[in-house]
Amino acid sequence: MPRILIIAAIAASYYVFAILLNSVGTVILQSITSFEVSKPDASTLEGFKDLSIALVSFLVASFIPRVGYKVAMLVGLAMVGVLCALLPGIAEFWMIKVLFAGVGTAFALVKVSVYAIIGQLSPDTRSHSSLMNTIEGIFMLGVLSGYWVFSAFIDEVNAASLSWLNVYYLLAAIVAVTFLLVCLAPIDKPEKSNDTGSGAEFLAMLKLTYQPLVLIFILSIFLYVLIEQGIGSWLPTFNREVLGLPVNVSIQITSIFAVSLAVGRLLAGVILARVNWFPFLTVCLIMMAAIMVLSLPLAEDGAGAGATSWLQAPVAAFLIPLIGLTMAPIYPVINSVMLSALPKVQHAPMTGLIVVFSALGGTTGSIITGYVFEAMGGQRAFYLSLIPIGLIMLTLYLFKRVSGQLTGTEATA
Incomplete structure (x- = not known):
């Protein structure tokens, strides 16, 4: 209870x-x-x-x-x-x-x-x-x-x-x-670290950024937020300017992306209680790339012109938001692995860094995607999401190795 x-x-x-x-x-x-x-x-x-x-x-x-x-x-x-x-x-x-x-x-x-x-x-x-x-x-x-x-x-x-x-x-x-x-x-009171000075605690938070695991984590978070903000912020514009859907329908269909994220995270909560996080996220990233590769060719310019409801929207308008299902678990799982690899007394300062880089990364990701969207068009901007997807695969591999080494070292100690 x-x-x-x-x-x-x-x-x-x-x-x-x-x-x-x-x-x-x-x-x-x-x-x-x-x-x-x-x-x-x-x-x-x-x-x-x-x-x-x-x-x-x-x-x-x-x-x-x-x-x-x-x-x-x-x-x-x-x-x-x-x-x-x-x-x-x-x-x-x-x-x-x-x-x-x-x-x-x-x-x-x-x-x-x-x-x-x-x-x-x-x-x-x-x-x-x-x-x-x-x-x-x-x-x-x-x-x-x-x-x-x-x-x-x-x-x-x-x-x-x-x-x-x-x-x-x-x-x-x-x-x-x-x-x-x-x-x-x-709610239990938090464990106190040996050094109780407030200045030392703030300095300890800054020192976390010098750890290889934390640096890899920050890069992974940035890449993820780049993708999520890029798609989430610009999907209504994509639906309107690329597919040619009416404004109201463009916004309504974007809600599929939010639904997909919610369902994906709730399902992941059940699945991750039974399987290891690394192969699961690898499959999620492969499926993300597959959704973009399969759906974007269907997003022809003006494919939704004349549509007045969801039922008349092109298939691409429904497929692209479904990427939320497969990308949903990545952010919470990366955070979880990061926190699990650290002593509990470092969870609060580490979470502070998570919040800081998530907020700053979200703004940066939206700006970058918007610039590419304007300079190269919506389809190419979304195709470029394949690059950070590939980079996340690399950072997750490094993440697994370094976090495993850290956990192993602590277990030995």
């Missing part, structure tokens, strides 16, 4: 933050209409979210074990709950900026804590990978439900209405329930 309650608490926390973090696209669109802000101004919301995640993770990740994971999660949830409750009453664009800065700050606290707690609950790499994929899969379910939650509060008749802000009252209530769950969960 205590284990189930802890898993429920961290899963609920991830679920609510999935809704808040991935609502930025919807909020940008509504802010342009409701507050009459320019597109450049509205786009700054992404920066308020991502930069706060990266900055806070870098600065406080090594200190979180000193205050405790449970306390860090409660502080993050309380911060977001208060901001969500205040926003509809203030109803100003600057307050939305404050909200996303707060959401990013709180998520940095929660993610570092959740990853460390997963380490506490997992005795070996296989169980760690399984639980990690389950939690990340729940995150993707939160992403999906967020679209429906926000759309239910949008006034279709009066687009400029501020009634959509009332969604934050509902989100504040969900955060309150999650806060209670975390309070009740018997």
